[in-house]
Amino acid sequence: MEDEIVLTKVTLFEKIALSIQRLIDNEVLKPGDKMPSVRSLSLEQKVSMSTVFQAYYLLEKKGLIEARPRSGYYVRKSFKRNSQEPSATATWKMPINVRVDSLVSDFVKPHAKASVVDLSIAGPSVELLPVAKLNKSIQAVLREHKGKSFQYAFPPGDENLLRQIARLSLHWGGSLAKDEIIVTNGCMEAINICLRAVAKQGDTIAIESPTYYGVLQTIESLGMKVLEITTNPDTGIDVDELEKAIIKTKVAACLFTLNFNNPLGSCMPDSEKKRLVELLAKREIPLIEDDILGDIYFGKSRPKNAKSFDKHGLVLLCSSFSKTVAPGLRVGWTAPGRFKEKVERLKFMTSIAAPTLMQQAVAHFLENGRYDNHLKALRLAYHIQMRKYREAIFKYFPEGTKVTDPQGGHVIWIELPHKVNAIELQDIVLRQGIAILPGSIFSAKKRHENYIRIGYCNQFTPEVENALLIIGKCANNMLIEGN
Amino acid sequence: MEDEIVLTKVTLFEKIALSIQRLIDNEVLKPGDKMPSVRSLSLEQKVSMSTVFQAYYLLEKKGLIEARPRSGYYVRKSFKRNSQEPSATATWKMPINVRVDSLVSDFVKPHAKASVVDLSIAGPSVELLPVAKLNKSIQAVLREHKGKSFQYAFPPGDENLLRQIARLSLHWGGSLAKDEIIVTNGCMEAINICLRAVAKQGDTIAIESPTYYGVLQTIESLGMKVLEITTNPDTGIDVDELEKAIIKTKVAACLFTLNFNNPLGSCMPDSEKKRLVELLAKREIPLIEDDILGDIYFGKSRPKNAKSFDKHGLVLLCSSFSKTVAPGLRVGWTAPGRFKEKVERLKFMTSIAAPTLMQQAVAHFLENGRYDNHLKALRLAYHIQMRKYREAIFKYFPEGTKVTDPQGGHVIWIELPHKVNAIELQDIVLRQGIAILPGSIFSAKKRHENYIRIGYCNQFTPEVENALLIIGKCANNMLIEGN
Structure with missing residues (x-):
C-alpha cells in the first residue's frame, strides 16, 4: 500500500460530513435511517453542536440527508445504490477501425x-467560472509582462506555468520537474500529439469502453485502430482483462482515463493503477493517461494517477485547466516521460506554441493560491x-x-x-x-x-x-x- | 488582366515616393544619380515643395536616397540590384521523404x-507590437463578454471574428462569407489540418524550394513526401515547371506561399496565380495557400492570393494574425473551400477550439480600424x-x-x-x-x-x-x- 498524501485542507465539519457520507455510501446508514441527534453526535465526536449542524447542513445540501420537522435528520429515501449501476461492457475481441x-x-x-x-x-x-479572479490575473500579467504577453511562448512553454504545473504534481502523489512538462492547446492537443509520438497509422490503441467520443474521433482521424477493454462503472479498466487482451493482440499504446472516465465517472483504485503500470512496463507499452478530471473528486483526497507509479517514463500524462479553471483558455499540458523530445517537436510542428497571455494568466492564477x-x-x-x-x-x-x-x-x-x-x-x-x-x-x-x-x-x-x-x-x- | 482593387489610402507624398522608388528599382535612376531638385519636381508634378520634401524624407528613411550637404539628394550608391539575387533552385525529379x-x-x-x-x-x-491597443481590446471584450470570454468558442470560431476575417478578404480581392472560415491556433495548425484533410501518409506534396522549415517538419511528421519545385527569387514558383512535374508525378496537393515566400520574399504576379489555379483545377489538385505574409507588402497595393481566383473550392487558404498583430495570440484561420466540413471536424479533434478571449480581442482590434x-x-x-x-x-x-x-x-x-x-x-x-x-x-x-x-x-x-x-x-x- 502506498501512503496517501492529503493536501486539501479539510475543516472539522467537512471531515465529519465526509465520514457520514462514507457510511451512507457503504450502506451502513441506509435510506430512511434516522441520523444521530445533533446533541448525541456532538458528545460522541467531542465537537461543538454548531460543528455538527454545519456537517448536517452540508450533507443536506448534497442531497444525502433531509430534515423532517420535529423529528430530526434522516438519510434520504430516493437513493438507489451501486446494484443499480449500468453493466460493464465486454472486451471486444479484435482491434477495429473507428468510424464515429x-x-x-x-x-x-x-x-x-x-x-x-x-x-x-x-x-x-x-x-462556476472564476471570472473575477481570472480577470485579475490577466490584468496583473498584462501589467507585468507588457509586450511579452503577445510574443511567442515557444514549447515547452511559459517557465512560470511549467513551475506551477510541476508544483501541482504533489496533489497526485508525483514529483514532476518543470522540464518534464510541455504546454499544449488543451488536453485534446496533448492526447493527439502523444498518440502521434507513440503510434502510427494502422496501429492499435487499447481504450476503455465506453470512452469519450473526442478520443475516438482523434484515433479515427489518425487512421489507428482501437481495442475496447471491459470497464467497470466503479473501478474502471479490468487489469486482468487488459492483460489477456494484450497477450492476444499487439497494442501500440493504451489511452485511459483512470480517474473519472467520461462518461462512466469510474475511478480505478490506486493499487490497481500500480498493477496496470507494472503490467504495461513489462511489455514496454506506453500509457497515455488522460487525467483532466483527476482534480474534480468527491472523496476525501485526490486519487493518484498512473504517472505517480511510472518508473520507466512510459506514462504520458495529459491534462488541462479546461475543466478546473476555464475551457476557453485552451491551456493544457503533458508530461510525456521518455517521449518528451518527440512530443515537444510535434507540438511545435502542430501549432508552434500555446497562447502566451493565457499561459501567463493561468500561472498567475495558480501561483496565488486561487486554484486550490x-x-x-x-x-x-x-x-x-x-x-x-x-x-x-x-x-x-x-x-x-x-x-x-x-x-x-x-x-x-x-x-x-x-x-x-x-x-x-x-x-x-x-x-x-x-x-x-x-x-x-x-x-x-x-x-x-x-x-x-x-x-x-x-x-x-x-x-x-x-x-x-x-x-x-x-x-x-x-x-x-x-x- | 484582373482589375486591381487598391484599398490602402495612399497620401500624395507617398504616391510620389513610390513612383520614384519604382524608378530606382527599375534602375531608371541608378546608384549615384542626382535626384531632381525639390523645386523642379514640385513644378513638374504640380505639388507643393513641402510634399516633395516629405517624399524625399520618406525615401531617405527607407535608405534609397541620401542628402549630401549643399548638393541635394542622390540615389544611394551601396545598392546592388536583381542581377545579384540568389539563383533559382532546380525542381527535384523524384518525390522524397523529408528528414529535416x-x-x-x-x-x-x-x-x-x-x-x-x-x-x-x-x-x-x-x-512593433500594438501592445497598448491590444490591451484596450482585451479590456473591452472582458467587460463586454464577461464569463463568455472563458468558455469554449467551438469551431468554426467566434462569430464576430469570422465576420471580421471575411471583411478583410476585400483586401486581397476576395469575397469570403463568414461561414467559409474556420479559426485555428495559428497558421501552422491551419496548414497541418488542411494537409490532413487533402492527403494521407505516403502521399506527395509539391512545395517551393526553398521553403519554410516548419512546413517541412509538418510534412515529415505526417509521413508525406515532398516534390520540390523550382522557385524564382522574384516571381516564385515556375508554373510551367510545376505543370511538367505534376504530369510526371502524382501529387496529392500543393503547399505554396505565393506572397513573400519564407525565405525568398518572392511574390508571384497575380496573372501567374490565375494560371496556377486554373492548372491545378484542371487536374483537381488542391492548393494549400499559406498567405500569412500577404498583408506585409512593400509595393503600392496588396498582392492578390490564389484563393481570389478559385472557382472550384480547391484552394485552402491559410493565414493568421501572428505576423501582422502578435504571434502570442495564436489566432489563425483557414478558408478551406470544398474541404470545409472535414477541416472543421479535424480542428475539433486536434485541439477542440482556439482560445476564446484571444479570438474576441482580435475581432475587436479588427473591428475598430486598429488593424489597418x-x-x-x-x-x-x-x-x-x-x-x-x-x-x-x-x-x-x-x-x-x-x-x-x-x-x-x-x-x-x-x-x-x-x-x-x-x-x-x-x-x-x-x-x-x-x-x-x-x-x-x-x-x-x-x-x-x-x-x-x-x-x-x-x-x-x-x-x-x-x-x-x-x-x-x-x-x-x-x-x-x-x-
Missing part, C-alpha cells in the same frame, strides 16, 4: 446549439449538483433505469431499458429544447444504444428538473409505444 | 536562446529596416554575395560564396552572440549549404549593424582559410 466521426458531428454540436437546456455539455457553466480555493468550491458544487440530478433521474426515469454514481467529474451515464433507442430519444427531447448525448457515440462498435450521457454542469434549477422530467416521460412513452 | 526535423531542432531553438542579437526570428519584435492603421506602420517599418539591413549586408559581406530584394515579409535570403559552409558560419557567429539560420533547413534535399536567412524584424541598431559586420568578417575568414 460523422455520427459525432451529426449528434453533438447541432443539438447543443439548438437546445435551451443543454445537458450535453461536460465543462463548467458560466456560474476555486477547486474546493467547484468540487462541492459538482458533488451537490450530481446528487440532485441523480435523484431527479431516479424519480422521473422509467423503472429499470440504471445510473452511475460518479466519484468525480461532471457526467452521469444512464442505461435505459433495452427498448429505448437513445438516438431517437435525443431527437425527441431536442424538439422540446433539451440536449443530451446518445450512448452510441462513446464506442467504436456503436454499442450502448439504450444509454445516454447527462452532464450536471448546470445548476439544478427548476428548468433542469423539468427537462429531466420530460426526458423521463419521453423514455416512458417509447417503452409504451414499443409494446 | 532533427536538423531543425538542432539549429533553430538553441541558437536563438543563446544569442544576444537574434537575426533568426521572423516575427514582430516587441517594439497598425499594418500601415508595420509595413513602413519593415520596408525601412529591410533596406538598411540589405545595405549593411552588401557593405560587410564577402564579394560575390547574392541577396534577395524581398517585396514583402521580414526575411532576407543570402547566397554566400560556395566555399562558405552556413552551418559552420552559424556556429561561429553564435559564439559571438549572434543567431542566424543556415540554408539547409529550408529544403528536404539539404541544399543551400552556402545560404543563410536573416530576419530584419529587429530595429536596425548599432548592435545589429555590428552583428552583420561580424557575420561578414567570419564569412570572409572562412573564404581565406578555405584557400
Whole structure:
C-alpha cells in the first residue's frame, strides 16, 4: 500500500460530513435511517453542536440527508445504490477501425446549439467560472509582462506555468520537474500529439469502453485502430482483462482515463493503477493517461494517477485547466516521460506554441493560491449538483433505469431499458429544447444504444428538473409505444 | 488582366515616393544619380515643395536616397540590384521523404536562446507590437463578454471574428462569407489540418524550394513526401515547371506561399496565380495557400492570393494574425473551400477550439480600424529596416554575395560564396552572440549549404549593424582559410 498524501485542507465539519457520507455510501446508514441527534453526535465526536449542524447542513445540501420537522435528520429515501449501476461492457475481441466521426458531428454540436437546456455539455457553466479572479490575473500579467504577453511562448512553454504545473504534481502523489512538462492547446492537443509520438497509422490503441467520443474521433482521424477493454462503472479498466487482451493482440499504446472516465465517472483504485503500470512496463507499452478530471473528486483526497507509479517514463500524462479553471483558455499540458523530445517537436510542428497571455494568466492564477480555493468550491458544487440530478433521474426515469454514481467529474451515464433507442430519444427531447448525448457515440462498435450521457454542469434549477422530467416521460412513452 | 482593387489610402507624398522608388528599382535612376531638385519636381508634378520634401524624407528613411550637404539628394550608391539575387533552385525529379526535423531542432531553438542579437526570428519584435491597443481590446471584450470570454468558442470560431476575417478578404480581392472560415491556433495548425484533410501518409506534396522549415517538419511528421519545385527569387514558383512535374508525378496537393515566400520574399504576379489555379483545377489538385505574409507588402497595393481566383473550392487558404498583430495570440484561420466540413471536424479533434478571449480581442482590434492603421506602420517599418539591413549586408559581406530584394515579409535570403559552409558560419557567429539560420533547413534535399536567412524584424541598431559586420568578417575568414 502506498501512503496517501492529503493536501486539501479539510475543516472539522467537512471531515465529519465526509465520514457520514462514507457510511451512507457503504450502506451502513441506509435510506430512511434516522441520523444521530445533533446533541448525541456532538458528545460522541467531542465537537461543538454548531460543528455538527454545519456537517448536517452540508450533507443536506448534497442531497444525502433531509430534515423532517420535529423529528430530526434522516438519510434520504430516493437513493438507489451501486446494484443499480449500468453493466460493464465486454472486451471486444479484435482491434477495429473507428468510424464515429460523422455520427459525432451529426449528434453533438447541432443539438447543443439548438437546445435551451443543454445537458450535453461536460465543462463548467458560466456560474462556476472564476471570472473575477481570472480577470485579475490577466490584468496583473498584462501589467507585468507588457509586450511579452503577445510574443511567442515557444514549447515547452511559459517557465512560470511549467513551475506551477510541476508544483501541482504533489496533489497526485508525483514529483514532476518543470522540464518534464510541455504546454499544449488543451488536453485534446496533448492526447493527439502523444498518440502521434507513440503510434502510427494502422496501429492499435487499447481504450476503455465506453470512452469519450473526442478520443475516438482523434484515433479515427489518425487512421489507428482501437481495442475496447471491459470497464467497470466503479473501478474502471479490468487489469486482468487488459492483460489477456494484450497477450492476444499487439497494442501500440493504451489511452485511459483512470480517474473519472467520461462518461462512466469510474475511478480505478490506486493499487490497481500500480498493477496496470507494472503490467504495461513489462511489455514496454506506453500509457497515455488522460487525467483532466483527476482534480474534480468527491472523496476525501485526490486519487493518484498512473504517472505517480511510472518508473520507466512510459506514462504520458495529459491534462488541462479546461475543466478546473476555464475551457476557453485552451491551456493544457503533458508530461510525456521518455517521449518528451518527440512530443515537444510535434507540438511545435502542430501549432508552434500555446497562447502566451493565457499561459501567463493561468500561472498567475495558480501561483496565488486561487486554484486550490476555486477547486474546493467547484468540487462541492459538482458533488451537490450530481446528487440532485441523480435523484431527479431516479424519480422521473422509467423503472429499470440504471445510473452511475460518479466519484468525480461532471457526467452521469444512464442505461435505459433495452427498448429505448437513445438516438431517437435525443431527437425527441431536442424538439422540446433539451440536449443530451446518445450512448452510441462513446464506442467504436456503436454499442450502448439504450444509454445516454447527462452532464450536471448546470445548476439544478427548476428548468433542469423539468427537462429531466420530460426526458423521463419521453423514455416512458417509447417503452409504451414499443409494446 | 484582373482589375486591381487598391484599398490602402495612399497620401500624395507617398504616391510620389513610390513612383520614384519604382524608378530606382527599375534602375531608371541608378546608384549615384542626382535626384531632381525639390523645386523642379514640385513644378513638374504640380505639388507643393513641402510634399516633395516629405517624399524625399520618406525615401531617405527607407535608405534609397541620401542628402549630401549643399548638393541635394542622390540615389544611394551601396545598392546592388536583381542581377545579384540568389539563383533559382532546380525542381527535384523524384518525390522524397523529408528528414529535416532533427536538423531543425538542432539549429533553430538553441541558437536563438543563446544569442544576444537574434537575426533568426521572423516575427514582430516587441517594439512593433500594438501592445497598448491590444490591451484596450482585451479590456473591452472582458467587460463586454464577461464569463463568455472563458468558455469554449467551438469551431468554426467566434462569430464576430469570422465576420471580421471575411471583411478583410476585400483586401486581397476576395469575397469570403463568414461561414467559409474556420479559426485555428495559428497558421501552422491551419496548414497541418488542411494537409490532413487533402492527403494521407505516403502521399506527395509539391512545395517551393526553398521553403519554410516548419512546413517541412509538418510534412515529415505526417509521413508525406515532398516534390520540390523550382522557385524564382522574384516571381516564385515556375508554373510551367510545376505543370511538367505534376504530369510526371502524382501529387496529392500543393503547399505554396505565393506572397513573400519564407525565405525568398518572392511574390508571384497575380496573372501567374490565375494560371496556377486554373492548372491545378484542371487536374483537381488542391492548393494549400499559406498567405500569412500577404498583408506585409512593400509595393503600392496588396498582392492578390490564389484563393481570389478559385472557382472550384480547391484552394485552402491559410493565414493568421501572428505576423501582422502578435504571434502570442495564436489566432489563425483557414478558408478551406470544398474541404470545409472535414477541416472543421479535424480542428475539433486536434485541439477542440482556439482560445476564446484571444479570438474576441482580435475581432475587436479588427473591428475598430486598429488593424489597418497598425499594418500601415508595420509595413513602413519593415520596408525601412529591410533596406538598411540589405545595405549593411552588401557593405560587410564577402564579394560575390547574392541577396534577395524581398517585396514583402521580414526575411532576407543570402547566397554566400560556395566555399562558405552556413552551418559552420552559424556556429561561429553564435559564439559571438549572434543567431542566424543556415540554408539547409529550408529544403528536404539539404541544399543551400552556402545560404543563410536573416530576419530584419529587429530595429536596425548599432548592435545589429555590428552583428552583420561580424557575420561578414567570419564569412570572409572562412573564404581565406578555405584557400
